[in-house]
Amino acid sequence: MVEGGNISKPDKTEFNECWKTTWKTPYIVRLALSAGIGGLLFGYDTGVISGALLYIREDFGQVDRKTWLQELIVSMAVAGAIGGAAIGGWISDKFGRKKSILLADVLFAAGALVMAFAPAPWMIILGRVFVGLGVGMASMTSPLYISEASPARIRGALVSTNGLLITGGQFLSYLINLAFTKTRWTWRWMLGIAAVPAFVQFILMLSLPESPRWLFRQNKIEEARSILEKIFPANEADDEMNALKLSVEAEKADGHAIGDNLIQKLKGALSNIVVRRGLYAGITVQVAQQFSGINTVMYYSPTIVQFAGFASNQTALALSLITSGLNAIGSIISMALVDRYGRRRLMLVSMAGIVLCLVSLSVIFLEAASHAPKISQFDTNFAPNGTCPSYISAPKPSPWNCMSCLKAGCGFCSNAVNQASIDSFHFNCY
Structure with missing residues (x-):
């Protein structure tokens, strides 16, 4: 087990x-x-x-x-x-x-x-x-x-x-x-x-119950055995108990060989090729998953x-x-x-x-940005009294399209071809 x-x-x-x-x-x-x-x-x-x-x-x-x-x-x-x-x-x-x-x-x-x-x-x-x-x-x-x-x-x-x-x-x-x-x-x-x-x-x-492995490490042998007997058939419980004993003893021996304090354990673990490879693999997998x-x-x-x-x-x-x-x-x-x-x-x-x-x-996303429709103050709420300060203060608002509005924090805009109200979003425009 x-x-x-x-x-x-x-x-x-x-x-x-x-x-x-x-x-x-x-x-x-x-x-x-x-x-x-x-x-x-x-x-x-x-x-x-x-x-x-x-x-x-x-x-x-x-x-x-x-x-x-x-x-x-x-x-x-x-x-x-x-x-x-x-x-x-x-x-x-x-x-x-x-x-x-x-x-x-x-x-x-x-x-x-x-x-x-x-x-x-x-x-x-x-x-x-x-x-x-x-x-x-x-x-x-x-x-x-x-x-x-x-x-x-x-x-x-x-x-x-x-x-x-x-x-x-x-x-x-x-x-x-x-x-x-x-x-x-x-x-x-x-x-x-x-x-x-x-x-x-x-x-x-x-x-x-507590984990049988943790109990065994705390020398609570009988408690660990009782849990194993609930998990395994009677004819397998003894074999699992022996396997658990060998595993914990090997783990303790490895721990003593690596070192007693934290610094020694870190140095010892990194010097062990099996531990080091496992650490590299674990870090790589987690980093890849997050990225x-x-x-x-x-x-x-x-x-x-x-x-x-x-x-x-x-x-x-x-x-x-x-x-x-x-x-x-x-x-x-x-x-x-x-x-x-x-x-x-x-x-x-x-x-x-x-x-x-x-x-x-x-x-x-690249295609959406390159094919985003152009907008104008006549098609949207970006009139002089509009609510998007980024558009109003822009030196050249005429080339703006829906992607420009999104980057400005105001959401999507509308044009005569593809109507989508700017009022759908109110992120930073007040």
């Missing part, structure tokens, strides 16, 4: 093996899904702010006028997640995976409630920090807990449930955003309801849709469901194929798809 040390080729287990195993041992599903709610919280936080931001701007004029406030509201969750991930590793090693997840739930629920009752933008920012701390801890600890409580032959599929719940949480957030567009306290409901899954996970985790721009799309998806010409908040949120839905479908496909074809192959295929889509978008 938790054997380690040697690097082997990906397991070729069919995905139906996962279903067979979990069907026979539903306790495994309970462990994986309960811990995976941390991924759901992560995904929900990523997606919910995109829709909530539209209505926060309507309630707080300073947020609508100042883009740096919008950026701060969005980014403070990421800043909090950096801190949460940094301390989450230490907390999970010191106090256990279970307690780390419970603390993450408390932080997330507290942040959600602070945002829901925020009387001013700075309270929303504070709540975003709390939520980020919880997300950072959960995003690190939840997959760790699942991997340490999963049989090796289906570990890839079970850990992928965390990724599925992340993308599922994003899709759910867009649905909830759309559902609350007609309510009185739109964005408050959108942000505050996130406390519900955090509370649910907190209750579920109270009834679940794909998917987080920006998720954080600002409805705003991007509005930039494309769909002014209605409801329409923008509805169209954003397409992106989040396809994202969730991709996670399901990866779960079905990860143990059959391996991690590396799926990663290469997905990166090739990302490159192809980004190049296609670049071409589309």
Whole structure:
């Protein structure tokens, strides 16, 4: 279950093996899904702010006028997640995976409630920090807990449930955003309801055991054995216990060989070719994933849709469901194929798809810019008494087209051929 040390080729287990195993041992599903709610919280936080931001701007004029406030509201969750991930590793090693997840739930629920009752933008920012701390801890600890409580032959599929719940949480957030567009306290409901899954996970985790690997490292041998007996058939539990023992002993031996303090451990780890190659691979994958721009799309998806010409908040949120839905479908496909074809192959295929889509978008944007229709003060609201100071003060406004208006922060314009009211957008024009 938790054997380690040697690097082997990906397991070729069919995905139906996962279903067979979990069907026979539903306790495994309970462990994986309960811990995976941390991924759901992560995904929900990523997606919910995109829709909530539209209505926060309507309630707080300073947020609508100042883009740096919008950026701060969005980014403070990421800043909090950096801190949460940094301390989450230490907390999970010191106090256990279970307690780390419970603390993450408390932080997330507290942040959600602070945002829901925020009387001013700075309270929303504070709540975003709390939520980020919880997300950072959960995003690190939840997959760790699942991997340490999963049989090796289906570990890839079970850990992928965390990724599925992340993308599922994003899709759910867009649905909830759309559902609350007609309510009185739109964005408050959108942000505050996130406390519900955090509370649910907190209750579920109270009834679940600690990670068997962590217990074994704390010399709680019998507790670790009792958990393994719930996960594996009686004839396999002893073998898994022996594998766990060998793995932990090898890990401790490697740790002592590397060094005792942090500096020595860093030097020792970097001097180890296996650790170094793994570190390079991990950093490369994460950097490539972030530079794909998917987080920006998720954080600002409805705003991007509005930039494309769909002014209605409801329409923008509805169209954003397409992106989040396809994202969730991709996670399901990866779960079905990860143990059959391996991690590396799926990663290469997905990166090739990302490159192809980004190049296609670049071409589309270039064509849109070069073919944007010309505008004039007779076709639009850019009359001398218009509301766009950039156009009024421009030395040569005659060459302007719809792209020029977009860059000026005023949204789309209209001409005699393609009518689209400038009143659709009110970003910086007051």
